[in-house]
Amino acid sequence: MGKIFVIGIGPGSEKYLTKAANDAVKNEKIDIIIGGKRALSLFKNVKKNKKTIGKNINKILKFIEKNRAKNIAVLTSGDPGLFSILKPILASASFSKDEVEIIPGISAVQLAFAKIKDTWEDAELITVHGRDVSLMIGKAKAQKKGKLVILTDSKTTPNLIAEKLLKNGINKHAFVCENVGLENEKMLEGELESIKNKKFSGNSIMILKNL
Numbered sequence: 001m002g003k004i005f006v007i008g009i010g011p012g013s014e015k016y017l018t019k020a021a022n023d024a025v026k027n028e029k030i031d032i033i034i035g036g037k038r039a040l041s042l043f044k045n046v047k048k049n050k051k052t053i054g055k056n057i058n059k060i061l062k063f064i065e066k067n068r069a070k071n072i073a074v075l076t077s078g079d080p081g082l083f084s085i086l087k088p089i090l091a092s093a094s095f096s097k098d099e100v101e102i103i104p105g106i107s108a109v110q111l112a113f114a115k116i117k118d119t120w121e122d123a124e125l126i127t128v129h130g131r132d133v134s135l136m137i138g139k140a141k142a143q144k145k146g147k148l149v150i151l152t153d154s155k156t157t158p159n160l161i162a163e164k165l166l167k168n169g170i171n172k173h174a175f176v177c178e179n180v181g182l183e184n185e186k187m188l189e190g191e192l193e194s195i196k197n198k199k200f201s202g203n204s205i206m207i208l209k210n211l
């Protein structure tokens with residue numbers, strides 16, 4: 001029986017890849033590395049069996065199960081503890097906790113807060129991925145203090161979120177942190193009105209504060 005190493009590779013650039021994560025991926029006992037395109041691109045020079053995975057969680061779990069005899073490195077963006085494949089792996093009846101090793105990474109959320117020079121101890125974190133937007137609207141309405149952090153995706157981008165919140169009579173002070181830590185990083189701060197007509201990719205984090 002092999003082990004499953006769930007490794008957080010940070011926001012996506014070498015600069016924020018920890019030594020522990022880098023060493024874990026390159027460790028000689030790893031037989032297969034699985035991850036998204038961006039994550040795998042950090043390990044172009046690592047000569048190991050690699051498998052590019054998409055977003056279909058069941059397919060990924062099945063692949064891991066099929067290769068249980070091997071030691072597998074599963075790469076996640078940011079930190080595995082935040083909206084990643086780690087949760088379904090831990091919840092799966094197919095794998096025991098003893099078979100799983102977790103190597104933390106720098107979350108894109110951590111880096112976003114560092115960039116906007118603020119703390120995140122009073123933040124609530126949500127994702128729009130695979131969730132109904134009404135959940136996000138409800139959270140924004142209920143936000144009395146602190147920060148609401150929204151992880152976006154290509155379907156529900158920051159401009160679309162701004163539009164939906166405004167339509168529901170909610171206005172906030174917002175930060176949009178797109179591709180944080182990457183060469184095409186874009187940061188914007190303003191009220192939702194100024195965000196709804198701009199274009200952002202789904203690889204963004206929105207931080208909302210009350211006005």
Ligand SMILES: C[S@@+](CC[C@H](N)C(=O)[O-])C[C@H]1O[C@@H](n2cnc3c(N)ncnc32)[C@H](O)[C@@H]1O
Pocket residue numbers: 011012076077078079080081082083084106107108109150151152153177178179180181182202203204205
């Ligand atoms: C499946 S979640 C994984 C979050 C990750 N585990 C973390 O700790 O950052 C993917 C979402 O994280 C956010 N994200 C990941 N990397 C990012 C980056 N470099 N810049 C902005 N947002 C990022 C985006 O909202 C993206 O859709």
